[in-house]
Amino acid sequence: MNILTNPSRLRGFEKHIKIENVSRRSILKTLGLAGGFVLAAPVMIRPSFAYETGAGKMPHGVVVDPRVFVSIAPDGIVTIIAHRSEMGTGVRTSLPLIVAEELEADWSRVRVQQAHGDEVKFGNQDTDGSRSTRHYLIPMRQIGASARTMLEQAAAKRWGVPAGEVKAVNHEVVHSASGRKLGFGELAADAAKESVPSVEGLKLKNPKDFRYLGKGEIGIVDLHDITTGAAHYGGDVRLPGMKYAVIARPPVTGGKLVSFDPADTLKVSGVEKVMEVKGWPWPSKFQPLGGVAVIARNTGAAIKGCNALKVTWDDGANAKYDSVAYRAELEAAARKPGLIVRKEGDVEAALKSADRVIVGEYYLPHFAHASMEPPVAVANVKGDKAEVWAPVQSPGGTREDVAKTLGIPEENVTVNVTLLGGGFGRKSKCDFALEAALLSKELGVPVKVQWTREDDVRHDFLHTVSVERIEAGLDKSGKVIAWRHRSVAPSIASTFAAGTVHQAPFELGMGLIDNPFEIANLQCENPEAAAHTRIGWFRSVSNIPRAFAVQSMVAEIAQATNRDPKDMLLELIGSPRIVNLSSVKDPWNYGEPYDSYPIDTARLRKVVELVADKGGWGRSVPKGHGLGIAVHRSFVSYIATIVEVAVDDKGKLTVPRVDTAIDCGTYVNPERIQSQIEGAAIMGLSLAKHGEVTFKDGKVQQGNFDDYPVIRIDESPAVTNVYIVPPASPDTPPSGVGEPGVPPFAPALINAIFAATGKRIRAMPIGKQLEA
Amino acid sequence: MVKLKINGQEQNWDGDPDLPLLWFIRDEIGLTGTKFGCGQALCGSCTVIIDKQAVRACITSVSDAAGREVTTIEGLHPTGDHPVQKAWRQVNVPQCGYCQAGQIMQAAALLTDNPKPSHDQIREAMSGNICRCGCYQRIENAVHLASTGV
Numbered sequence: 036m037n038i039l040t041n042p043s044r045l046r047g048f049e050k051h052i053k054i055e056n057v058s059r060r061s062i063l064k065t066l067g068l069a070g071g072f073v074l075a076a077p078v079m080i081r082p083s084f085a086y087e088t089g090a091g092k093m094p095h096g097v098v099v100d101p102r103v104f105v106s107i108a109p110d111g112i113v114t115i116i117a118h119r120s121e122m123g124t125g126v127r128t129s130l131p132l133i134v135a136e137e138l139e140a141d142w143s144r145v146r147v148q149q150a151h152g153d154e155v156k157f158g159n160q161d162t163d164g165s166r167s168t169r170h171y172l173i174p175m176r177q178i179g180a181s182a183r184t185m186l187e188q189a190a191a192k193r194w195g196v197p198a199g200e201v202k203a204v205n206h207e208v209v210h211s212a213s214g215r216k217l218g219f220g221e222l223a224a225d226a227a228k229e230s231v232p233s234v235e236g237l238k239l240k241n242p243k244d245f246r247y248l249g250k251g252e253i254g255i256v257d258l259h260d261i262t263t264g265a266a267h268y269g270g271d272v273r274l275p276g277m278k279y280a281v282i283a284r285p286p287v288t289g290g291k292l293v294s295f296d297p298a299d300t301l302k303v304s305g306v307e308k309v310m311e312v313k314g315w316p317w318p319s320k321f322q323p324l325g326g327v328a329v330i331a332r333n334t335g336a337a338i339k340g341c342n343a344l345k346v347t348w349d350d351g352a353n354a355k356y357d358s359v360a361y362r363a364e365l366e367a368a369a370r371k372p373g374l375i376v377r378k379e380g381d382v383e384a385a386l387k388s389a390d391r392v393i394v395g396e397y398y399l400p401h402f403a404h405a406s407m408e409p410p411v412a413v414a415n416v417k418g419d420k421a422e423v424w425a426p427v428q429s430p431g432g433t434r435e436d437v438a439k440t441l442g443i444p445e446e447n448v449t450v451n452v453t454l455l456g457g458g459f460g461r462k463s464k465c466d467f468a469l470e471a472a473l474l475s476k477e478l479g480v481p482v483k484v485q486w487t488r489e490d491d492v493r494h495d496f497l498h499t500v501s502v503e504r505i506e507a508g509l510d511k512s513g514k515v516i517a518w519r520h521r522s523v524a525p526s527i528a529s530t531f532a533a534g535t536v537h538q539a540p541f542e543l544g545m546g547l548i549d550n551p552f553e554i555a556n557l558q559c560e561n562p563e564a565a566a567h568t569r570i571g572w573f574r575s576v577s578n579i580p581r582a583f584a585v586q587s588m589v590a591e592i593a594q595a596t597n598r599d600p601k602d603m604l605l606e607l608i609g610s611p612r613i614v615n616l617s618s619v620k621d622p623w624n625y626g627e628p629y630d631s632y633p634i635d636t637a638r639l640r641k642v643v644e645l646v647a648d649k650g651g652w653g654r655s656v657p658k659g660h661g662l663g664i665a666v667h668r669s670f671v672s673y674i675a676t677i678v679e680v681a682v683d684d685k686g687k688l689t690v691p692r693v694d695t696a697i698d699c700g701t702y703v704n705p706e707r708i709q710s711q712i713e714g715a716a717i718m719g720l721s722l723a724k725h726g727e728v729t730f731k732d733g734k735v736q737q738g739n740f741d742d743y744p745v746i747r748i749d750e751s752p753a754v755t756n757v758y759i760v761p762p763a764s765p766d767t768p769p770s771g772v773g774e775p776g777v778p779p780f781a782p783a784l785i786n787a788i789f790a791a792t793g794k795r796i797r798a799m800p801i802g803k804q805l806e807a
Numbered sequence: 808m809v810k811l812k813i814n815g816q817e818q819n820w821d822g823d824p825d826l827p828l829l830w831f832i833r834d835e836i837g838l839t840g841t842k843f844g845c846g847q848a849l850c851g852s853c854t855v856i857i858d859k860q861a862v863r864a865c866i867t868s869v870s871d872a873a874g875r876e877v878t879t880i881e882g883l884h885p886t887g888d889h890p891v892q893k894a895w896r897q898v899n900v901p902q903c904g905y906c907q908a909g910q911i912m913q914a915a916a917l918l919t920d921n922p923k924p925s926h927d928q929i930r931e932a933m934s935g936n937i938c939r940c941g942c943y944q945r946i947e948n949a950v951h952l953a954s955t956g957v
Contacts, residue, residue, distance in 0.1 A: 261904035262892040262907065265881075270839070333830045335831070409843070456842070488849075713945070716941065
C-alpha cells in the first residue's frame with residue numbers, strides 16, 4: 036500500500052515521510068465496509084456553518100449517524116457513545132453532552148458508554164492534537180438533532196399530526212396544540228423505524244436556547260467513581276486466569292537482547308516463567324522494543340523477579356548517545372545556515388544593515404510524559420481472535436497494530452478503552468498493548484503488562500531536545516527589521532523513518548513557520564539533527580521550545596531597547612490582520628483549513644490585552660517579585676499568560692500568581708477549560724523548573740520522581756486565574772484547549788524571573804541556575 | 808501465614824511476606840481503587856490508611872500490616888460520602904482522576920489528625936501526593952472545604 040493513497044493519521048505526519056506501509060488506512064475501504072447511513076466528512080461543507088474543519092481528512096473521517104451514537108431504552112434512559120478517550124480533559128462528558136443538548140435529552144437520564152476501537156463504525160478516534168471539540172462540535176450536534184428529529188417524526192405519526200407541529204422538549208415530545216406528550220422512552224421503538232434525516236435538512240437549536248453548552252454546570256460523568264475508587268483504568272482490568280508480566284527492555288534505544296539468565300528470577304516467590312519478548316528493529320515505530328518478560332501471579336512478584344534478572348544486551352547504534360555532547364552538536368548546527376522553511380524579504384541584508392543585532396540561543400532538553408498511570412495493558416488472545424483492554428489515545432490505531440502484530444484480521448481484534456490515568460501524548464503509542472498481545476498469544480492465557488515508573492521514564496517516546504537560535508536586527512530607532520529563527524531538533528518522524536534529519540511540517544508549523552510577527556525580513560531555518568532515541572508527541576509538542584525562544588527573545592529585545600515587554604510584544608505582533616503564509620510550502624495549520632482557522636493577529640492582541648488588564652500588568656510587586664508575559668497561538672487557539680514569581684535571596688523560586696487568557700472560539704464546557712489551563716500552568720512549571728531527561732552511554736540517567744521531579748502541591752502556583760474570551764459569534768470555529776495552555780507558561784515564567792532578578796534563563800530546566 | 812484486616816474484612820496471605828501491600832490489595836484481593844504510580848513512595852498514588860496513618864502501600868510489605876487494620880479508598884465511607892469525597896466532587900477536583908484515591912486518603916488522614924489545617928499545613932501534608940494533571944489548586948480548596956463542612 037502506497038503512502039500517497041492513504042490519509043495521514045494521528046497528527047498528520049506520515050504523509051510527509053517517504054516510506055511505505057506506515058499509514059495503513061483508507062477512506063474508501065471505510066465506506067465500502069460501513070453499513071447504513073454513514074457520512075464520512077461531507078458534514079463540513081454544510082452551508083449553514085460558517086467554517087470547515089480538518090475532521091474529514093483524519094483517518095476514517097467523521098461518522099454522523101444517530102443509530103451509531105444514540106440508543107434509547109423503553110424506560111427513557113438515553114445512552115450516548117463517547118468515541119474519544121478520556122485522559123482528563125473531560126471529553127467523555129463533553130462530546131455526549133453536545134449530543135444531549137441537541138437531542139433535548141435530560142442529562143440526568145443520559146448514560147455514557149465508551150466506544151471500543153472501531154473507526155469504520157465511529158469515525159476517527161485518535162484523541163490527540165487538541166482536536167475533539169473542534170472536530171466534533173458540529174457532527175455531535177447533528178447526531179443529536181438527527182435523533183431528535185426521528186423522535187419527533189415518530190410522535191407526529193402516532194398522533195396523526197404534521198411533524199412541524201410537534202417539538203422535543205426536555206426528554207419528551209410535545210404537541211402543544213392538543214397538549215399531548217410522549218416520553219422519549221415511549222417513542223424509542225417507533226423512532227428507530229424512522230428513516231435517518233439528511234444532514235442538510237436538519238434543524239439545529241438556536242445557541243441562545245442551549246441548556247448545557249457553554250455553561251460549565253455539568254460535572255464529568257466519572258466524578259463520583261473517581262472519588263470512590265470505582266473508576267476503571269488500564270491496570271484495573273482483571274480476567275480469570277490472568278498472569279502478570281513485567282518486562283526488562285533494552286536500556287539503549289535500538290539495542291537487542293543477547294542472552295539472559297533466569298535462575299535468580301525463578302527463585303522469587305510467585306514468579307512462574309521467564310521468556311523473551313519480540314522486539315522490532317530501530318526505528319521501531321509503535322512496535323515493542325523487545326526484551327525479557329517475567330510472568331508471575333501478581334505484579335509485585337513480577338517486579339521483584341525482573342529486578343533479579345541477569346541480562347546481556349547488545350546496545351546497538353545509539354550506544355554513544357550523550358546529552359552533553361549532543362547539545363554541543365545542536366548548538367553548532369544552529370550557528371550555521373540550515374534548510375530555509377520560510378522566507379519573507381531579505382533577512383541577510385537586513386541583519387547586515389541593522390544598527391544592532393540581538394542574539395538569543397535557547398536550549399530545551401528531552402522530557403518524559405510521566406503520566407501518573409504508567410503504561411499498562413491487558414490482552415486475551417485465543418487462536419485468531421484478540422481482545423485488549425488498554426488506556427490508549429488511539430483505539431483505532433491500536434486495533435490495526437494488534438492485528439498486524441499478531442497477523443490476524445482487524446475484524447478479529449476488540450480494543451476496549453479504559454479511562455486513561457493521564458496521556459499527554461504517550462498513550463497515542465500502543466507499544467505496551469502490543470507487548471500484552473504478544474505475551475498472551477504465546478502463553479495462551481490473559482496477560483497484563485505493567486510498566487514500572489522506571490520503565491516509563493527510560494523507554495518513553497520522549498519530547499524532542501532542541502536548540503532554538505534567534506537573531507533579531509534592529510534599526511536605529513529600535514524597530515525590529517530582521518528576524519532569523521533557526522530550530523534544530525530531532526524529529527518525531529525519526530521514530531518512523533530511518534535517516535530523518537529534518538523536522539516534519541507538523542513540527543515546523545508549531546511556532547516556527549507560523550510566526551505571527553509583522554517583520555519585513557523574516558526567515559526560518561531548520562538545520563539537520565539526527566535522533567538517537569524514540570521521539571514522540573508531548574502535550575503541545577514543538578510549541579514548547581518555540582514559545583520559550585520567541586517569547587523570551589521579545590523580552591530580551593524589550594530589555595535591550597528599554598521598552599515595556601507587553602508593549603514590545605504588541606508592537607511585534609503588529610497590526611490586526613490575517614497573517615499571510617503564502618510563502619510557506621506547507622503551513623500545516625494543525626490540519627485545519629486556513630480560511631476557517633487563519634492566524635488572526637487581532638485575536639492574538641486581544642488575549643494579550645485581556646490578560647494584561649485582568650492580570651494587572653504593570654502593578655507594583657514586592658521586592659524579589661517580578662512579572663513576565665508571553666503569548667502563543669497553538670492548536671489554532673490563542674493564549675496569553677502572565678506569571679508572577681518570587682525569588683528569595685537563596686534563589687528559591689515560588690509562583691504567587693498566574694493569569695491566563697484563552698480564546699478557543701466556541702466552547703462547550705468552560706469549567707473544564709479552566710481546569711485544563713490550571714493544569715497547564717503546573718505542567719509548564721514542571722518542565723521549566725525540573726524537567727530533564729538526559730542520556731549517557733545511550734542510557735537514560737533518570738528513572739523515577741526522585742531524579743525526574745515534577746511539581747508538587749507545595750511548589751505549585753498559589754492561584755491560577757483563567758479568563759475565557761467569549762466567542763465572537765456562534766459560528767466562531769471551536770479550537771484546541773488540552774494543549775495550548777502549556778507553551779506560553781515557561782517563557783512568561785522565565786521573563787518574570789528576569790524581571791525579579793535580572794537573570795536571563797536560556798536553558799531549561801531552571802534547576803539550580805538561580806542559586807548561583 | 809500473614810493475617811490482616813482490609814476494610815473490616817479478615818484476609819490471609821501465605822505467599823511472599825515481603826510482597827508490597829499494594830499488590831496484595833490490587834492483584835490478590837482485587838481492590839483496584841488503590842493505584843500504582845512509582846513503587847518508591849515518591850508519588851502517593853497508592854496511599855491507604857493503616858490505623859489512622861496515611862501509608863504508602865507500595866513500600867509497605869504485607870507482613871508490615873500483619874494484625875493491623877487497613878482502609879482503602881473503597882472502605883473510606885460506605886456510600887462514598889466522606890466529607891473529603893464530597894468536597895472533591897463539589898470542587899470538581901479531578902482531571903484524569905488516577906491519583907485522586909491516594910490524594911483523598913491522604914487528605915482524610917490529615918483531617919483525622921488535624922481537623923482545621925492551615926493553608927501551609929494542607930500544602931505540606933499533601934506534598935507527597937503527585938498529580939501530573941495539576942489539580943493542586945482544587946485539591947487545596949477541597950481539603951479546606953472538607954475541613955470547614957461540606
